[in-house]
Amino acid sequence: MFVLQIILFFIVIGTTGYFLIRRIRRIRSNIRLGRKIDRKDHPSKRWKNVLLVAFGQKKMFKKPIPALLHIMIYIGFLVINIEVLEFILDGLTGSHRIIGQWLQGIGAFEFYHILMNTFEFLAILVILSCLFFLIRRNVLKVQRFTGEEMTSWPKLDGNLILIFEIILMIAILKMNGADQVLQSRNVEGYPETGSLFFSKTLFFGFYSKYQTDFVVVVERVAWWFHILGIFGFAIYITYSKHLHIVLAFFNTYFAKLEPAGKMDNMPEVTNEVKMMLGIANETPQEQPTEIPRLGAKDINDLHWKNIMDAYTCTECGRCTSECPANLTGKKLSPRKIMMDVRDRAEEIGESLRRGGKGFEDGKSLLGDFISKEEILACTSCNACVEACPVLIDPLSIILQIRRYMAMEESSSPQSWNSMFSNIETNFAPWKFAPSDRFNWSKE
Amino acid sequence: MNKDLNKVRTMADFAEKGESPEVLFWVGCAGSFDDRYKRVTKAFVKILNHLNIQFAVLGTEESCTGDPARRAGNEFLFQMQAMNNIQILNSYHIKKIVTACPHCFNIIKNEYPELGGNYEVLHHSVFIQQLIDDGKLKPSDNNAFKGVKITYHDSCYLGRANNIYQAPRRLLESLDADLVEMKRCRTKGLCCGAGGAQMFKEPEKGKKDINIERTEEALETGAKTIASACPFCMTMLTDGVKNKEKEEEIKVLDLAEIIAKAENL
Numbered sequence: 001m002f003v004l005q006i007i008l009f010f011i012v013i014g015t016t017g018y019f020l021i022r023r024i025r026r027i028r029s030n031i032r033l034g035r036k037i038d039r040k041d042h043p044s045k046r047w048k049n050v051l052l053v054a055f056g057q058k059k060m061f062k063k064p065i066p067a068l069l070h071i072m073i074y075i076g077f078l079v080i081n082i083e084v085l086e087f088i089l090d091g092l093t094g095s096h097r098i099i100g101q102w103l104q105g106i107g108a109f110e111f112y113h114i115l116m117n118t119f120e121f122l123a124i125l126v127i128l129s130c131l132f133f134l135i136r137r138n139v140l141k142v143q144r145f146t147g148e149e150m151t152s153w154p155k156l157d158g159n160l161i162l163i164f165e166i167i168l169m170i171a172i173l174k175m176n177g178a179d180q181v182l183q184s185r186n187v188e189g190y191p192e193t194g195s196l197f198f199s200k201t202l203f204f205g206f207y208s209k210y211q212t213d214f215v216v217v218v219e220r221v222a223w224w225f226h227i228l229g230i231f232g233f234a235i236y237i238t239y240s241k242h243l244h245i246v247l248a249f250f251n252t253y254f255a256k257l258e259p260a261g262k263m264d265n266m267p268e269v270t271n272e273v274k275m276m277l278g279i280a281n282e283t284p285q286e287q288p289t290e291i292p293r294l295g296a297k298d299i300n301d302l303h304w305k306n307i308m309d310a311y312t313c314t315e316c317g318r319c320t321s322e323c324p325a326n327l328t329g330k331k332l333s334p335r336k337i338m339m340d341v342r343d344r345a346e347e348i349g350e351s352l353r354r355g356g357k358g359f360e361d362g363k364s365l366l367g368d369f370i371s372k373e374e375i376l377a378c379t380s381c382n383a384c385v386e387a388c389p390v391l392i393d394p395l396s397i398i399l400q401i402r403r404y405m406a407m408e409e410s411s412s413p414q415s416w417n418s419m420f421s422n423i424e425t426n427f428a429p430w431k432f433a434p435s436d437r438f439n440w441s442k443e
Numbered sequence: 444m445n446k447d448l449n450k451v452r453t454m455a456d457f458a459e460k461g462e463s464p465e466v467l468f469w470v471g472c473a474g475s476f477d478d479r480y481k482r483v484t485k486a487f488v489k490i491l492n493h494l495n496i497q498f499a500v501l502g503t504e505e506s507c508t509g510d511p512a513r514r515a516g517n518e519f520l521f522q523m524q525a526m527n528n529i530q531i532l533n534s535y536h537i538k539k540i541v542t543a544c545p546h547c548f549n550i551i552k553n554e555y556p557e558l559g560g561n562y563e564v565l566h567h568s569v570f571i572q573q574l575i576d577d578g579k580l581k582p583s584d585n586n587a588f589k590g591v592k593i594t595y596h597d598s599c600y601l602g603r604a605n606n607i608y609q610a611p612r613r614l615l616e617s618l619d620a621d622l623v624e625m626k627r628c629r630t631k632g633l634c635c636g637a638g639g640a641q642m643f644k645e646p647e648k649g650k651k652d653i654n655i656e657r658t659e660e661a662l663e664t665g666a667k668t669i670a671s672a673c674p675f676c677m678t679m680l681t682d683g684v685k686n687k688e689k690e691e692e693i694k695v696l697d698l699a700e701i702i703a704k705a706e707n708l
Contacts, residue, residue, distance in 0.1 A: 062630075062631075258553065259549075259552075259553050259604060259605050259606070260603055260604050260605075261549040261553055261600055261603075261604025261605050262549075262553035262554055262604075263513060263514075263554060265554070265557040265558070266518045266522075269518045269519055269522050270522060270557075270558065272519070273519065273522040273523055273526055274526070276523070277523070277526055277527075279526065279530075294518070295516060295518075322631065324633055324634040324636060324653045324656070324657075325647070325649070325653070327633075327653075327656065328636075328646075328649045328650060328651040328652065328653050328656055329648075329649035329650030329651060330646070330647045330648065330649040331647065331648070332647075373647055373648070376644075376647055377646070377647040377649075378639050379599070379634045379636060379637070379638040379639045379641050379653065380514050380599070380638050380639030380640075381599035381603065381634035381638050381639070382599055382603035382604055383599075383603065383631075383633075383634065385603070386603045386630050386631075399514070399516070402514075402515060402516030403516040403517075403518055404516070405516055406515060406516030406517045406518075407516060407517065407518060407519065412515060412516065412517070413644050413645075415643055415644040415645065416515045416640060416643060416644055418643075419511055419512070419515070419640070419643040419644075420512060420515070420517050420520055423507050423509070423511070423512055423520055423524060424520060424523075427506035427507050427524070428472040428475070428476060428506075428507050429472055429507060429511050429512075429642075429643055430472065430476055430477075432475075432476045434503060434506070435503060436476070437475045437476070437502065437503045437505060438453070438475070438500070438502035438503050439475075440470075440474075440475055440476075440481040440484055440485070441449075441451045441488075441500075441502075443481065
């Protein structure tokens with residue numbers, strides 16, 4: 001039985017590792033479908049963003065209630081992971097509470113006792129927070145969790161994550177409850193943990209009615225359930241909006257550092273304009289053999305950070321709830337833009353891996369996922385960018401698509417085309433003669 | 444001494460006399476052509492002259508910065524405009540620019556450097572606030588806005604785009620005005636609806652126009668003066684106030700106009 005458990009654990013952890021690594025590689029290659037962009041300058045400023053925005057959750061606190069509930073789950077997640085480490089070590093060595101035994105060995109038993117009680121306290125906070133979140137989603141129906149893009153899967157995904165977390169936390173408490181019954185009966189292999197308040201209160205009385213053999217089974221089942229649940233959850237989140245728990249750290253590191261109002265320059269256009277104006281190019285660049293598409297029509301026209309943004313998005317809807325276009329009933333929803341980019345990246349990535357048509361599938365991000373109407377509704381006000389707790393930049397994608405519409409398709413609205421020709425001929429967006437520009441001083 | 448508060452000299456004039464101004468006032472298209480915003484241009488000119496600041500304008504040598512073209516996706520047109528402007532600015536060895544338009548401010552400050560235009564660029568709200576901080580401009584204790592309820596509308600291209608939230612407010616506070624905030628303000632300020640080249644097209648289909656939503660928020664504050672700092676916001680809010688048929692009682696004024704009026708210029 002003992003050896004069997006170790007073998008089984010090796011199989012389980014190996015399988016999990018295999019699927020997890022495969023999926024991580026796929027996501028990474030999907031992100032790399034995007035164009036190159038340098039986001040490695042000023043590392044100290046980038047680390048500051050990681051510390052303040054990802055670790056410190058600075059931007060979450062614009063909405064204090066969800067921020068508080070969220071931080072309880074977040075701390076629970078971070079701290080309870082220490083216990084997962086013990087789970088894994090136990091699984092690999094066939095021991096039970098290996099860290100506890102080691103701490104007891106060096107005379108720090110009380111530390112383990114406090115640690116376990118802390119874990120349980122956090123587990124309770126996580127359960128309560130998840131319950132509140134479920135109520136907010138399903139009973140109070142907070143408005144930002146609705147919207148056109150919040151179809152059945154995103155809604156189910158949101159609920160599944162919360163339910164998953166609740167069940168995992170209950171498994172820990174049940175396990176500790178059963179464990180304490182076994183300790184009280186001096187069953188071999190169950191070292192002393194000291195009294196654990198929450199699990200004892202909730203489950204000790206219940207399990208103490210049963211025979212030792214049964215309680216051993218309960219403890220083992222809860223242990224396996226928890227560790228399998230953790231592994232399963234780890235794989236699940238790579239397919240889910242919940243990936244933000246990992247990518248938030250990367251995404252805040254690689255976020256844009258310049259003022260939000262600054263648009264990326266297009267050096268390929270600069271070269272051409274300089275040639276047209278007869279300005280010598282001080283840094284002559286090699287002419288690319290293939291002229292890249294101007295602006296973005298599909299995933300590979302965007303830069304990789306746009307796609308990382310899409311995988312980081314947890315669909316909280318803060319962007320959409322602040323968007324002036326969305327607030328006044330226009331079709332644009334920044335959250336939908338992010339979800340569309342992720343869906344398209346997944347679709348292309350999957351197709352390329354299977355030797356399918358990839359980008360030649362007759363579809364594109366603009367047209368099949370995102371409509372022109374959405375793109376044209378944006379006021380570039382940066383409200384969505386400001387609202388995002390993990391520094392996602394939906395505006396960058398919108399503006400790149402506009403470039404494609406204006407320069408490759410010439411499909412800008414007629415009034416914009418008039419504005420363009422006014423600037424071209426009158427050097428002002430309105431139809432005024434350039435020679436009249438200084439008339440105001442004489443009026 | 445009766446000094447001419449409306450006096451404006453062009454950069455060409457300065458160059459001809461071998462002089463150089465302290466600062467170049469970038470007037471912008473709205474400031475040059477839009478009837479309403481020309482009044483803002485003139486108010487700012489009065490402030491500059493009142494404080495004996497040597498400034499120049501480009502006059503007919505000025506040209507659209509290319510902001511609406513770039514935001515609408517026409518990068519070629521933007522870069523053509525930008526390069527031409529940069530050539531002119533650099534030929535005059537311009538170091539410092541002030542403008543009353545947040546869109547011109549943002550694009551010259553943030554987007555011209557990559558194309559070879561490097562200047563110190565200030566929005567007029569920050570410029571005026573610095574004058575107040577330096578003690579050069581001292582609003583009188585009995586100015587026309589003392590105790591008057593004013594609400595300030597954050598321009599996206601000043602606020603979120605460039606983190607300028609304090610200067611416009613401090614400017615109003617220096618008048619002892621009763622500054623009241625709208626429901627959405629500062630980082631959460633609601634756009635007027637004109638940014639991103641929306642100024643130059645009809646809005647997309649929706650249930651409401653953005654400027655009406657914003658105007659309603661401004662009216663809810665009970666302020667009779669809405670302060671703005673951007674030509675597009677000015678147009679959108681003025682239209683919104685007209686839509687609500689409140690143009691008799693509610694005034695939309697630019698910060699420069701408020702200061703000029705407070706100083707009796």
